[in-house]
Amino acid sequence: MSQVGGAVQRIEKRTEERVEKAVEQVAGEASATMTANLDASNERAERIIAATAKLEARQLWSAGAAMCLALLPVVVVVAGLWMGIAGLITGAQWALDVDGSPWLGIGRWLVVAVGLTGAGYGLFASVRWVACLVETWRGRGMPKWPRWRK
Secondary structure: OHHHHHHHHHHHHHHHHHHHHHHHHHHHHHHHHHHHHHHHHHHHHHHHHHHHHHHHHHHHHHHHHHHHHHHHHHHHHHHHHHHHHHHHHHHHHHHHOOOOOHHHHHHHHHHHHHHHHHHHHHHHHHHHHHHHHHHHHHOOOOOOOOHHHO
């Protein structure tokens, strides 16, 4: 009986050692698999972060371009006003500097008047252009869907 009991204990001990080895092996494989999966996930995350950074940079440039396009009409009108005032002052000084010659003064004032008329029309066209842009941006000038598409 004691021999059978000893054999059972040896079998239990071997079985226990084998189970422990199998558990360690499975745990090691699971750990390696988890590490590989984490590495792959980290790599994918880094690629996604890089792609997101590229998109953010593009959106930043798009926002900058949109801001420039929004400010362009304002700059055109302000520059037109500035040039008109500067042209009037410079033209008046030039037209008055005739050294007593009335015909030279008349001719120069005619040139100044034509220049101011051109600048005024340019300013008018710029303001009209800005008004059309604003009307389009507000939605009244946007094209409507054809009725047959409804």
